Amino acid sequence: MSDPDAVAVVGGGIVGSAVAYHLAREGVETTLFDRRDEGRATDAGAGIVAPATSSRTGSVPWFEFAVEAADHYPDLVAALEADGATDHGYVRADLLSVAVDADEVDPFERAKRRTERRAEEYGTPEPGTFEELSIDEARDLFPPLSDAERAMVYRDQARVDGRAFAAALRTAGESHGLAVEHADVTDIRTEDDGAGGTGDEAVTGVVADGDSRDFDAVVVAGGAWSGTFGDALGLEVPVEPQRGQIVHLAVDADTAGWPIVSPFRHKYMVSWPDGRVAVGATREDGTGFVPRATLEGLHDVYGEALRVADGLRDAEPVETRVGLRPVARDGLPILGPTPDVAGAFLATGHGPTGLTLGPYSGKVVADLVRGVDPDADLSAFDPARFR
Template sequence: MSDPDSVAVVGGGIVGSAAAHRLAREGVDTVLFDRRDDGRATDAGAGIVAPATSSRTDSAAWFALAREAAAHYPDLVADLEADGVTDHGYDSCDLLSVAVDPDEVEAFEAAKRRTQRRSETDGTPSPDTFEEISVERARELFPPLSDAERAMVYRDQGRVDGRTFASALRSAGERHGLSVEHADVTDIALESRPGGTDDTTVAGVVVEGERRAFDAVVIAGGAWSGTFADALGVAIPVEPQRGQIVHLAVDADTADWPIVSPFRHKYMVSWPGGRVAVGATREDDTGFAPRATVAGLHDVYGEALRVADGLADAEPVETRVGLRPVSRDGLPVLGAAPDVEGAYLATGHGPTGLTLGPYSGALVADLVRGVDPEADLSAFDPERFR
């Protein structure tokens, strides 16, 4: 499709909000339908934007996209601020990679080698932005840190409050004509293409029983995206993965504390105002149940005290639970739906939605407009699930 007059974006998380923002800025008549599902991953995520430290080595395509996605954030923030939206929840910060126990040292050394290799081959991260430091120096940067074996610091990484950033994208989009409706899209209206082919084209969406005409639709419904598989006649193999996150209040100035990333799939993200987010569980086969559990919270609190025993007196002030949209192969699903002109998918980011989401949404918005995206999306094409 090229230059549609009107587009419906289904899903108000960070991906859908980014796609709607991009479309509106480019002058497309766009409506974002935001059902505000309880358990939306965007609203729960702690938001680490640091692809250079990722252990995901099985997909060069993922890493290339993540590298560009991280670089996209400052430009997007500048656009938001130029539109007068300054409360966006994004900031640069340092990241500490720590091996707390001896059994983590091997993984620490592998991560160090991987970072050095990426720096040499890809130029990311820059050689002057990471180094191994003493544990004593690491504790100066993050005072609650437990005794540890090794520590690396990565400078100029990013943290983002997903809930705030998605809201900022919608607010900025509205200044360019975006309409946001808190309503439930229940179906996609299709029509047969002329010429006797079996393919169909988007004619609109059904919103709470009412058919609304649109030239194109972007499905960015996160873990709920598979709802539209039958309507579009395509496979959308995305399932919810539950993540539980605890926010702690501490009596300290936490604004400059770094992200802390140990080696047992947990993290700590500090925010101004004496708040530290600790997470997150990765629970499969839980269905659409965005609730905290005793087992999940035990897991999170136990890791918090193992890595940062100085948090023992912190006050739990909030628990967030999100359902990550995890695709069958662990990669995002980005691109045109097969055999349905005007239908596009932007989902399946799993635990990396806050890193990739703003960039993914913008790239799919470009596809909708008939503009070749600046990144190679072939590895993420929905066609791969046919």
């Protein structure tokens, strides 16, 4: 379809907010329905934007898309600032990769070789922007660091506050006419399209808080809750919640210049300029829609914090965040039009990388809604793969 008169976006996390912002910016009448679910992944995530250091080597399409997504951030930030949304929470930062214990040395070596190959093949990270450091040099960058085996720094990566960035997208979108409603969309209305188009049915609107509303197109960006619309779309949307527990620590230090810290046991530390360090995150499958902290999960996070940075032992725990990541069955995002309902689109399934991929995913899906061919190759993310 092209140039729909009115579009509904379901889900106010970073992905849905990005879709809505880009549509509104292009003059499309857009309504963002934000149910504000407790446990939304956007509100909990620490936001590391560093695809070149990712361990996700099994999917070339994912990596290539992630590089484009990271490159999209500076242009998007400039556009948001031009629209007056300056409190976006996006900051350039170094990333410190550390092998703390001996069993992490082999993964460290593999990551180093992978980075060198990516730099040669893709030009990212740029040659000269990463190097191995001594542990003393690493501790100069991140003073709480424990004794460690190996360390490497990646310059000019980024971190983003998901809550702040999604809010900035909505604020900037509103300056272009975006309507944001706190409402629960419970159904997508369709009818026989009668035109032999892309599917047997076509979108006619949504049901929000019991009221039937007319729209030409709908984008489902409901995060872990996206699968509830499978029946309406005539398509399985195999997205399940993966719980992540994150602890925020207050430290008596100037943390503004501290790097992101990435060890090799699926945890991380992200420092913010207000004397705060976020440590996370658990990856818990099969927990359902239960966004609460657990003793076992917090023990895991605190234990990793002390293992990697024993200099944080006097830090004060000030906040616990719990998010439900939307994980697709095959681990890849689900982006694009649904095969049997014209005017229906999906933008979900980003798993633990939603804050990296989300804003760019929003842009490319907004392009598709408008009938514009996106710059990115989305074939690996096509919803029709679950048909």
